[in-house]
Amino acid sequence: MKKIALVTGATSGIGEATALKFAQNGYKIIVTGRREERLNVLKEKLKKHKVDVLTLCFDVRNETEVKEKLSTLSDDWKNIDVLVNNAGLAAGLGAIQDGDTDDWERMIDTNVKGLLYVTRAVSPGMVERKRGHIINIGSIAGKEVYPNGNVYCATKHAVDALTKAMRIDMVPYGIKISQVSPGAVETEFSLVRFHGDKAKADKVYEGYDNLVADDIAECVWFCASRPPHVNVNDMVVMPTAQASATVFHKVL
Ligand code: NDP
Numbered sequence: 001m002k003k004i005a006l007v008t009g010a011t012s013g014i015g016e017a018t019a020l021k022f023a024q025n026g027y028k029i030i031v032t033g034r035r036e037e038r039l040n041v042l043k044e045k046l047k048k049h050k051v052d053v054l055t056l057c058f059d060v061r062n063e064t065e066v067k068e069k070l071s072t073l074s075d076d077w078k079n080i081d082v083l084v085n086n087a088g089l090a091a092g093l094g095a096i097q098d099g100d101t102d103d104w105e106r107m108i109d110t111n112v113k114g115l116l117y118v119t120r121a122v123s124p125g126m127v128e129r130k131r132g133h134i135i136n137i138g139s140i141a142g143k144e145v146y147p148n149g150n151v152y153c154a155t156k157h158a159v160d161a162l163t164k165a166m167r168i169d170m171v172p173y174g175i176k177i178s179q180v181s182p183g184a185v186e187t188e189f190s191l192v193r194f195h196g197d198k199a200k201a202d203k204v205y206e207g208y209d210n211l212v213a214d215d216i217a218e219c220v221w222f223c224a225s226r227p228p229h230v231n232v233n234d235m236v237v238m239p240t241a242q243a244s245a246t247v248f249h250k251v252l
Pocket residue numbers: 008009010011012013014015032033034035058059060061086087088089090110114137138139140181182183184185186187188189190192
């Protein structure tokens with residue numbers, strides 16, 4: 001029987017590349033996100049790999065919606081083998097004293113509460129089956145804090161803590177818990193962070209070779225494809241030209 005992977009935030013960037021990677025490796029795929037049109041386009045792209053694809057359009061911040069969508073999966077789809085908790089964002093980059101509380105809410109609700117809601121809906125089935133793997137997308141921002149990164153960094157530190165906590169809670173049931181923690185990856189991430197300001201977003205990736213979404217998808221797939229007795233706890237993956245959250249070697 002084909003294995004099933006659920007990837008949140010698959011309408012763009014790392015999530016989309018990860019869904020493609022699992023499809024290329026023969027998994028049945030559940031892809032989620034808020035942009036339905038993009039999910040439909042992605043479905044056609046994934047189906048070229050001769051795998052079944054299910055699209056679920058929901059906002060991870062909406063607990064009721066998350067529960068509804070994930071508790072009504074048919075028998076064909078409910079036994080999820082791999083959950084990739086990828087949906088997330090940064091909103092704004094500014095000092096705490098100038099912070100926009102709407103941006104804060106968005107980040108906390110998406111990156112922390114959203115990840116928890118999805119995990120709460122999917123993990124009981126894994127525990128019951130005594131089989132499964134949850135891969136959280138953390139960040140270098142979950143390992144370090146940097147100027148003006150405050151709340152985004154806090155949410156990714158929370159993902160780091162939750163990854164460790166999940167591993168402890170689910171180890172008796174043979175569930176694997178991994179985290180992939182990237183440095184700078186060129187996706188829509190900076191466009192979202194800077195509220196659609198493309199010039200500002202493009203600047204983040206100037207003067208060095210940033211990571212691309214597929215680099216991280218490769219890491220997620222590496223975690224997922226280890227033999228049953230091997231769990232990758234955490235992979236911190238950076239561009240060669242990035243030494244820490246703030247130190248880059250740029251040639252401008
Ligand atoms: P993108 O902006 O390209 O993708 C983000 C994805 O998350 C989209 O598919 C978006 O889908 C989804 N998403 C955002 N908010 C919600 C929501 N409320 N409900 C459902 N889905 C949501 O960025 P990345 O691919 O770069 O980001 C993916 C993950 O990687 C994030 O967790 C990010 O924090 C992390 N990361 C990114 C790094 C980078 O440099 N790019 C580095 C380290 C970590 P939609 O809008 O359709 O809902």
